[in-house]
Amino acid sequence: xxxxxxxxxxxxxxxxxxxxxxxxxxxxxxxxxxxxxxxxxxxxxxxxxxxxxxxxxxxxxxxxxxxxxxxxxxxxxxxxxxxxxxxxxxxxxxxxxxxxxxxxxxxxxxxxxxxxxxxxxxxxxxxxxxxxxxxxxxxxxxxxxxxxxxxxxxxxxxxxxxxxxxxxxxxxxxxxxxxxxxxxxxxxxxxxxxxxxxxxxxxxxxxxxxxxxxxxxxxxxxxxxxxxxxxxxxxxxxxxxxxxxxxxxxxxxxxxxxxxxxxxxxxxxxxxxxxxxxxxxxxxxxxxxxxxxxxxxxxxxxxxxxxxxxxxxxxxxxxxxxxxxxxxxxxxxxxxxxxxxxxxxxxxxxxxxxxxxxxxxxxxxxxxxxx
Amino acid sequence: xxxxxxxxxxxxxxxxxxxxxxxxxxxxxxxxxxxxxxxxxxxxxxxxxxxxxxxxxxxxxxxxxxxxxxxxxxxxxxxxxxxxx
Amino acid sequence: xxxxxxxxxxxxxxxxxxxxxxxxxxxxxxxxxxxxxxxxxxxxxxxxxxxxxxxxxxxxxxxxxxxxxxxxxxxxxxxxxxxxxxxxxxxxxxxxxxxxxxxxxxxxxxxxxxxxxxxxxxxxxxxxxxxxxxxxxxxxxxxxxxxxxxxxxxxxxxxxxxxxxxxxxxxxxxxxxxxxxxxxxxxxxxxxxxxxxxxxxxxxxxxxxxxxxxxxxxxxxxxxxxxxxxxxxxxxxxxxxxxxxxxxxxxxxxxxxxxxxxxxxxxxxxxxxxxxxxxxxxxxxxxxxxxxxxxxxxxxxxxxxxxxxxxxxxxxxxxxxxxxxxxxxxxxxxxxxxxxxxxxxxxxxxxxxxxxxxxxxxxxxx
Numbered sequence: 120x121x122x123x124x125x126x127x128x129x130x131x132x133x134x135x136x137x138x139x140x141x142x143x144x145x146x147x148x149x150x151x152x153x154x155x156x157x158x159x160x161x162x163x164x165x166x167x168x169x170x171x172x173x174x175x176x177x178x179x180x181x182x183x184x185x186x187x188x189x190x191x192x193x194x195x196x197x198x199x200x201x202x203x204x205x206x207x208x209x210x211x212x213x214x215x216x217x218x219x220x221x222x223x224x225x226x227x228x229x230x231x232x233x234x235x236x237x238x239x240x241x242x243x244x245x246x247x248x249x250x251x252x253x254x255x256x257x258x259x260x261x262x263x264x265x266x267x268x269x270x271x272x273x274x275x276x277x278x279x280x281x282x283x284x285x286x287x288x289x290x291x292x293x294x295x296x297x298x299x300x301x302x303x304x305x306x307x308x309x310x311x312x313x314x315x316x317x318x319x320x321x322x323x324x325x326x327x328x329x330x331x332x333x334x335x336x337x338x339x340x341x342x343x344x345x346x347x348x349x350x351x352x353x354x355x356x357x358x359x360x361x362x363x364x365x366x367x368x369x370x371x372x373x374x375x376x377x378x379x380x381x382x383x384x385x386x387x388x389x390x391x392x393x394x395x396x397x398x399x400x401x402x403x404x405x406x407x408x409x410x411x412x413x414x415x416x417x418x419x420x421x422x423x424x425x426x427x428x429x430x431x432x433x434x435x436x437x438x439x440x441x442x443x444x445x446x447x448x449x450x451x452x453x454x455x456x457x458x459x460x461x462x463x464x465x466x467x468x469x470x471x472x473x474x475x476x477x478x479x480x481x482x483x484x485x486x487x488x489x490x
Numbered sequence: 491x492x493x494x495x496x497x498x499x500x501x502x503x504x505x506x507x508x509x510x511x512x513x514x515x516x517x518x519x520x521x522x523x524x525x526x527x528x529x530x531x532x533x534x535x536x537x538x539x540x541x542x543x544x545x546x547x548x549x550x551x552x553x554x555x556x557x558x559x560x561x562x563x564x565x566x567x568x569x570x571x572x573x574x575x
Numbered sequence: 576x577x578x579x580x581x582x583x584x585x586x587x588x589x590x591x592x593x594x595x596x597x598x599x600x601x602x603x604x605x606x607x608x609x610x611x612x613x614x615x616x617x618x619x620x621x622x623x624x625x626x627x628x629x630x631x632x633x634x635x636x637x638x639x640x641x642x643x644x645x646x647x648x649x650x651x652x653x654x655x656x657x658x659x660x661x662x663x664x665x666x667x668x669x670x671x672x673x674x675x676x677x678x679x680x681x682x683x684x685x686x687x688x689x690x691x692x693x694x695x696x697x698x699x700x701x702x703x704x705x706x707x708x709x710x711x712x713x714x715x716x717x718x719x720x721x722x723x724x725x726x727x728x729x730x731x732x733x734x735x736x737x738x739x740x741x742x743x744x745x746x747x748x749x750x751x752x753x754x755x756x757x758x759x760x761x762x763x764x765x766x767x768x769x770x771x772x773x774x775x776x777x778x779x780x781x782x783x784x785x786x787x788x789x790x791x792x793x794x795x796x797x798x799x800x801x802x803x804x805x806x807x808x809x810x811x812x813x814x815x816x817x818x819x820x821x822x823x824x825x826x827x828x829x830x831x832x833x834x835x836x837x838x839x840x841x842x843x844x845x846x847x848x849x850x851x852x853x854x855x856x857x858x859x860x861x862x863x864x865x866x867x868x869x870x871x872x873x874x875x876x877x878x879x880x881x882x883x884x885x886x887x888x889x890x891x892x893x894x895x896x897x898x899x900x901x902x903x904x905x906x907x908x909x910x911x912x913x914x915x916x917x918x919x920x921x922x923x924x925x926x927x928x929x930x931x932x933x934x935x936x937x938x939x940x941x
Contacts, residue, residue, distance in 0.1 A: 129924045157519040166925015182519065228611045238566030240548065260565075263519050267565040270548055315519045318562060318569045341520065343923050371562055371570055379551045380569060448591040455594060460619055478595070479930050522863075543860050 126342030127165075135347040136170040142354040149175045150306055151353050152443055154296065155182040155313035156472075157341050163476050165343040175350065178443035179466075179473035181295045182313055184260045185212040186437075186465030186472045187396045188288055190429035193218030196257050196286055199422050200231040206249060207233045208242040209257035216468050219429040239271040239285070246275075246283035255418050258287045263315040265289045265407060266380040269387040272409070272416050286418040287408050289388065292316050293324050294405035295396060300332050304444050309353035311346065312338035314368040319384075321376030322364050329362035340368040387413055395428070397465045398437030437464035440473050447474040454478065521564040523572070526555050535568075537561060596913065603627040617828025618871075618932025622836075641840060642762055643823060644688040646754065653754035655690035657681055660747040666709065668787035670779070670798030673746055674716035676875055679801050680826070681750040682724055686805040687822040687878055689758025689812065695721055696730040696749045702741040709743065717746075724803050726750075757812040764820035765841035769909040770887035772880040774807055774894060775800065775902045776855040777830055778862060781872035786861070797857050800876035806897050807878060814893035815886035824878045828932050831870035831917070833879055835931045839915040847907035847929065850922045870919075871932050881909060 143149060153159060159179050162168060168177060181187060193216050200207035200223060207223070214224040214235065227233040232252075236242050239256050246254035258268045268285060275283050292313055299305055312325050317338045325336045335356035339349035349367045356362060366372055387410060394406025409417040431437070434452045439445040447453050447466065457463040459475050466474035524537035524547060533550040547563050549555050552571040561568040605627030613620035630638060637645040644657035659681045666673045682692050697717065701710065721728055780799040804824060811819050821841075823833045830847075838845045854869075862869045882890045887905065894903035917929040 127923055129922065132924055155519050160520075163927060164921070165923040166921045166927050167923075169925040224611060224613075225609075228609045240566045261519065263521070263564050263569070266551055266569065267548075267567040270550055270567055273550075274548075313519060315521045315562075315564060315569070318521070371572065377551055377569055379553070383551065446588075448588045454591055454598065458598075479928060539860065543857075 126340070126344045128344065131344055132170065132347060135344065135351060139170075139175065139347065139351050139354060140172045142351065142358055143172050143175050144358070145174070147174060149308050149354065149357070150178050150443060151175070151309050151311060151350060152178045152180040152299075152307045153182075153311040153339075153346070154180040154292070155311075155316070156184075157315065158182070158311055158313075158339060158346060159473070159476050161341050161343055161346050163479070167343055167346055170347070171350065175354070177311075177350075178307065178446075179440075179476065180299070180310075180443070181396065181399060181441045182261075182292070183465070183472055184264070184288075184290055185210075185216060186468055187290065187295075187399065188213075188216060188259065188465075189395045189397045190218045190431070191395075191425075191427050192288055193222070194220060194429065195424040195426060197221065197223055197226045197231075198425050199255055199286060199418060200226050200233050201229075202253075202422070204253045205232065206245060206252040206254045207231060207257070208236045208245060208254060209233070210237075210259060211235045212468070213257055213259060215462070216465075217462060219427070239268050240274070243271050243275055243278075243280060243283055246280050247278070250282060252282065254283050255422075256283070256285050258285050258289055260289055261292050261313070261316050262289075262319045262380075262384065263313075265388065266319060266377075266383050269383040272387050272413055273383070275416060281415075284416050284418040284421050285409065287388070289407040290394060290396070291390075291405055291407065292320070293327075294402045295399060296325075296328065298399060298402050299442055300328065300334075302442055305442060307334065307443050308357060309335040310337070311349045311353070312336045312364070314338055314340050314345075314372060317366075317368065317372040317376065319377050319380045322366050322372060322374050323376070325364050329364060333362045335362045335365070337365040337367050338372055340371065386410070397431060398435070398441050400438075432463055435464035437466045437474075440466050447477040450474065519564075521562045521569065524561050524563050524568075526557050526559045526561065528557055529555070535561075537563070539563075615827070616932060617826070617832045617873075621828070622931065640761065640763075641836070642688055643684040644690060644750075644752065646688070653690075655685050655688045655752045655754055656749065657684035657688070657752075658747065658749040659684060660745060662742070662745050663784060664742050665784075665787050666713070666743050668784045668799055669796065670783055671801040671875070672713060672716055673744065674713035675720055675799075675801050677746040677748045678717050678720035678724065678726075679803055679875060681748040682726065683804045683824045683875075683878070685750045685752035686803070686808045687760075687824050688752070688754065689760050689808065689819075689822070690752030690754045691805065692724060692726045692750050692752045694729045694751045695726050697728055698732040698747040698749075699734070700741050700745040700747075701733065701735045702743050703735055703738040705743055713744070713746075720803075724805065755809075755812055757816045758808075758819070759817045760819055760821045762821055762823070762837050762840035765837055765843050765845075765881050765909045766820065766883070767843060767909055767911040768884050769820055769881045770884055770905055771834075771845070771847065771907040771909065772811075772882060772887070772891055772894060773830065773853065773904055773906045774804070774877045774880075774900055776853040776858065777825070777874060777877065778858040778869040778872035779855055780875040781829075781867075782858050782861050784873075797855070797861070800874055802876035802899065804876065804878050807880075807894055807900055807903075810893040810897055811880050811882070811890050814889040815882050818883040818886040819880060819890065820883060821881040822878050825874045827873050829869070829871040829873060830877075830879060831868070831929050832932055834917045834929065835915070837881065838909075838917050841909075842914040844910040844912045844914060845907060845917045846910055846920060847917065848920045850920075851904055851906045853902040853904050853906075870929060879906075 215222050242256040328336045335353050337349040337352045339345050352365050388407040389410045390404045391406040393401045393403045395401050436450040462468045466472040524539045526535045530536050537547045548567045552568045560572040562570040603623045603626035605623050614624045644655040647654045661677045783797045783799040825833045834845050894900050919929050
């Protein structure tokens with residue numbers, strides 16, 4: 120059974136690329152932000168940038184929930200992981216995010232019990248299998264992932280699992296987009312919207328973008344043809360002088376999203392008044408924490424966290440890259456002090472980060488363009 | 491002796507690094523299409539993904555499911571039940 | 576007339592790309608304070624460890640070749656020596672076990688250097704409490720594999736460590752071989768125009784071991800591809816002789832790592848074609864779900880051969896004629912540059928870079 124092949128047909132890809140080329144007005148430079156890490160991956164994995172005309176540029180936005188965790192909160196996670204009774208669980212990308220004094224991977228090498236899981240439900244299962252340990256799950260991700268944390272906590276309560284807690288670093292997608300749109304130095308023409316976040320929140324929350332800022336948004340699927348079709352749709356709207364939310368991923372996404380998932384989120388989480396985003400500063404109402412009714416599962420209450428705010432390194436220009444103002448190679452430390460093996464900032468940390476993606480995949484395509 | 495892992499607990503002993511070739515699906519916001527094979531409880535189903543991979547999926551967020559339904563799953567949780575198209 | 580925004584940054588970008596290329600060309604440094612799992616993965620960290628610590632310390636010409644086996648010349652005889660330690664967890668998995676890996680792994684390192692095996696040694700580190708039945712099974716597996724390959728075990732050692740260490744058992748094997756008179760391979764012999772032949776689908780071993788760690792339910796089977804590769808090398812030597820420029824088995828770090836190592840050693844570029852890579856759909860599906868790239872997953876029965884274009888067709892036909900190697904394919908070619916860079920033409924039509932692995936997607940895989 121193959122679900123995806125029809126969305127990877129190279130012939131269709133070429134004809135979409137031709138259509139895009141015809142739409143892109145010569146002499147005009149287009150910058151389209153793709154918000155979601157998954158889209159960044161698709162673009163590089165399939166070499167989509169190669170297929171676009173040189174005046175259509177894709178900019179990677181703040182859609183990497185790992186990238187934006189500030190260093191101080193990574194230090195908090197490491198402090199919890201170091202406790203001898205703790206069995207610390209997290210997603211793979213979090214292991215190499217640098218805090219003020221190292222990464223979770225370093226802590227693991229020094230003896231902390233840190234394990235990668237693919238779902239918070241796995242972490243809960245670990246807690247049941249190891250009743251003598253305190254299992255902590257580092258929850259990261261946007262509204263796509265937060266429902267799985269919510270369900271896990273509901274199950275923890277239903278199954279009476281007491282040795283489980285969650286260190287919550289979930290973030291929401293709309294506030295950073297709004298913050299970007301408010302930046303005076305922003306230079307973007309349109310957005311490719313996060314397809315799987317939209318399965319939960321719907322397309323409605325993105326309608327403020329065309330309405331208040333006049334920029335088109337196309338909520339896109341993750342196959343290469345989806346992304347190409349979405350680029351075409353943005354250009355099509357720009358050519359027609361209109362701006363709206365186009366649901367390219369309508370086979371999966373609806374305007375209202377998933378009411379059960381939204382209700383689970385409302386039950387288990389509440390919005391923090393503000394949350395610090397690495398490279399973007401404090402953004403109000405953009406982070407989630409456990410609601411008071413779920414306090415017994417909140418690792419922030421169960422453990423005393425250092426809670427020290429660590430400022431972004433001075434050399435780090437992630438903020439500008441995230442806003443689309445700087446391209447990765449324009450950052451002063453790109454490729455020298457900041458590399459995938461020794462990342463300084465968020466954009467290099469995760470393979471979906473703009474700089475890591477460019478470093479690993481995009482160099483040569485750009486090498487052709489640069490020479 | 492090494493104790494066997496539980497079904498869904500894919501314990502890697504850490505070291506799933508970040509870089510080329512590795513990608514955290516959850517953080518990359520990806521979701522997988524699966525087909526329901528059989529129910530495994532009121533809100534849980536055993537599902538078949540592409541190429542024969544079978545996993546347990548929580549279905550509380552998509553309502554009642556039946557064998558043959560196609561679901562979109564992220565981090566072990568079904569987020570959408572897809573209509574026949 | 577290019578848009579104004581595109582022209583100005585081009586020069587700056589070129590500078591940055593040159594800076595990165597210069598850094599990649601610098602000799603490796605080993606500066607880590609502690610050993611991490613990445614150092615065993617076969618990727619960047621492994622390379623830094625080998626080239627930054629071991630090479631300078633042991634300082635031998637043979638070691639500097641960074642080949643799969645060390646070459647030793649004695650009285651006009653071309654010998655090859657290779658050693659490998661196996662720490663796979665779990666000890667047994669579909670398609671093989673630590674014993675099969677221990678024999679095939681070392682023999683294959685000799686084979687891809689063009690050497691027929693002469694003798695094998697085996698060293699065991701056993702965990703206190705290991706069931707004798709498990710040890711007996713592995714020992715007879717190893718004996719059978721060695722016999723089938725026509726090799727004798729001539730020396731060995733055993734140590735026992737306390738319960739809680741060694742995960743059951745670790746095995747180290749060392750193999751001595753004689754370089755076949757037809758063989759003139761070296762990681763530095765790649766030339767632009769060489770064709771790249773791959774013996775079969777990628778990823779089966781790594782995924783089989785991963786699945787064996789948990790009770791994953793799969794509709795279909797994935798079994799390790801561990802097998803002796805000498806028959807393939809023999810056929811390649813017969814068909815191409817000295818026009819076989821290099822061969823390497825794609826174990827830890829996968830094909831992606833092999834291509835990077837050889838491109839760097841020879842100072843050439845490589846382009847691999849995704850649509851020509853033999854694929855196992857079950858492995859591809861598992862990799863997609865887990866977010867792992869099959870290019871970097873360990874294999875224990877696949878090699879990549881780099882053959883001059885005039886003998887490539889004959890070499891491929893010879894490979895395909897061997898039982899078990901019918902899926903062998905021509906998957907890419909060596910190009911002049913950029914030196915050390917491996918790229919892939921994606922099935923979708925674009926191009927991407929295949930870089931050296933950074934972390935370790937699947938630890939304790941072999």
